[in-house]
Amino acid sequence: MPLTPSTPSPTHAAILSAALALAAPLGLALPACADDTPEPMRRIAFQVERTSQVDNDRVTAIMRVTHDDVDPARLAGRVNADMSWALERARAVEQVEVRSGQYRTNPVRERQRITGWTASQELILSSGAVERVTALVGALQEKLQLASLEFSVSDATRREVEDGLIAQVIAGYQARASLIRDALGARSHELARLDIHTSSPPPMPVRMHAARLASAESAPPPAVEGGTSTVTVTASATIELR
Numbered sequence: 001m002p003l004t005p006s007t008p009s010p011t012h013a014a015i016l017s018a019a020l021a022l023a024a025p026l027g028l029a030l031p032a033c034a035d036d037t038p039e040p041m042r043r044i045a046f047q048v049e050r051t052s053q054v055d056n057d058r059v060t061a062i063m064r065v066t067h068d069d070v071d072p073a074r075l076a077g078r079v080n081a082d083m084s085w086a087l088e089r090a091r092a093v094e095q096v097e098v099r100s101g102q103y104r105t106n107p108v109r110e111r112q113r114i115t116g117w118t119a120s121q122e123l124i125l126s127s128g129a130v131e132r133v134t135a136l137v138g139a140l141q142e143k144l145q146l147a148s149l150e151f152s153v154s155d156a157t158r159r160e161v162e163d164g165l166i167a168q169v170i171a172g173y174q175a176r177a178s179l180i181r182d183a184l185g186a187r188s189h190e191l192a193r194l195d196i197h198t199s200s201p202p203p204m205p206v207r208m209h210a211a212r213l214a215s216a217e218s219a220p221p222p223a224v225e226g227g228t229s230t231v232t233v234t235a236s237a238t239i240e241l242r
Helices: 010-026 072-091 130-140 155-183
Strands: 042-055 058-069 097-110 113-127 145-152 189-199 228-241
Touching: 042 155, 058 072, 058 130, 072 097, 072 113, 072 130, 113 130, 130 145, 155 189, 155 228
Parallel strands: none
Antiparallel strands: 042 228, 058 113, 058 145, 097 113, 189 228
């Protein structure tokens, strides 16, 4: 039997007409005009960096007491006695932060046999008063040995310098964004993203020969120069040209 197209029922025809009437005002079935297509975004990313040389205003000294003994208990007593002596004198100096550091014990071997023990403990001195630390180091070398001396920028000074550099990189961003906009013939620009990064300079070690154990009279304070560190602030920006 031949198939013939079915004729929509009066009810279906009424529903279809109503749906088309609702769709037309909303533009649901009409293609978008070319003038309504948004322009593709033109985004440019760039960086601005500012640096400053800052005087190191904080010093950290690490001193160490070391002893050898065949008796572990006696060895620990010798190390503890010297550390207690050093802590008592260091804590009496104002404006100097004092704390004990790592404690190490290692066996002394001879032909795969333990013949004794060596033990050491650190004393850490830190302050913005450089002269006080270096004088204390000289006094403590009566029984302790200077392991390292490092200069750095204090947190307060670093934050103050970073705040000034942040203002500079923002001004630099504004100038460079305007330069890019004008060079590319754009009418205007908008900020799409701005990230600001700061970098803390690592402590600067002072190169010096290890001081031998000596009396306070024969171990003067180390003559050192604090030097400078570089503080850097970077702005990573993305602008959208119009």
